[in-house]
Amino acid sequence: MKLGRLNHIGIATPSLEASIAYYRDVMGATHIHEPFDMPSNGVKVCFVDTPGENGTNGTQIELIEPLGADSPIHGFLAKNPAGGQHHMCYEVPDIHAARAEFEAMGKKVLGETRIGAHGTLIFFLHPKDMNGVLTEIMETPKPGAAH
Structure with missing residues (x-):
């Protein structure tokens, strides 16, 4: 498996509002996307863009807050009440080939x-299989994707 671009770092938070304020007011983030609900994944999400080279966007920060009683983020926040790094996400050109390769x-x-x-x-x-880091693998977004 060839390492793809680091797309984002997921940060679990008990308060999306407080985390947005932190990235805006303390870290100086200038481009914070509108939060949105993802009921299918049990989370509320907000992306924060970091600057990249030559005016491009760098790696994003994905702020994730539990949405509903069945959110998988509740377990993480029970162990880490203040929140923290939840996962790292890498891009791959073909999600199905990547999954098959990791399974192999x-x-x-x-x-x-x-x-x-x-x-x-x-x-x-x-x-436990990824050097202690929950790892998200995502298919490379098409140009002009929403987030």
């Missing part, structure tokens, strides 16, 4: 391949 390597894929917050297919790999 014996890496544990968590759940089904599904649509993620960028509107493209994703899956997660178990931290």
Whole structure:
């Protein structure tokens, strides 16, 4: 598997509003997207753009807050009440080929391949197989994708 572009770092938070204020007021973020609900994933999401080279966008920060009682983020926040790094997300050109390759390597894929917050297919790999980091693999978004 060839390492793809680091698309975003997921940060779980008990308060999206407080985290947005932190990135705006303390970290100086100038481009914060509108928060939106993802009921299918049990989260409310807000992307924060970081600057890249030559005026391009860099890696995004994905702020995620639990949405509803069944949110998978509740367990993370129970262990980390202040929030924190939840996952790292890398892009791949072909999600199905990537999943097959990780499975062939014996890496544990968590759940089904599904649509993620960028509107493209994703899956997660178990931290015990990924050097201790919950890892999201996403198909590279098409140009002009929403987030």
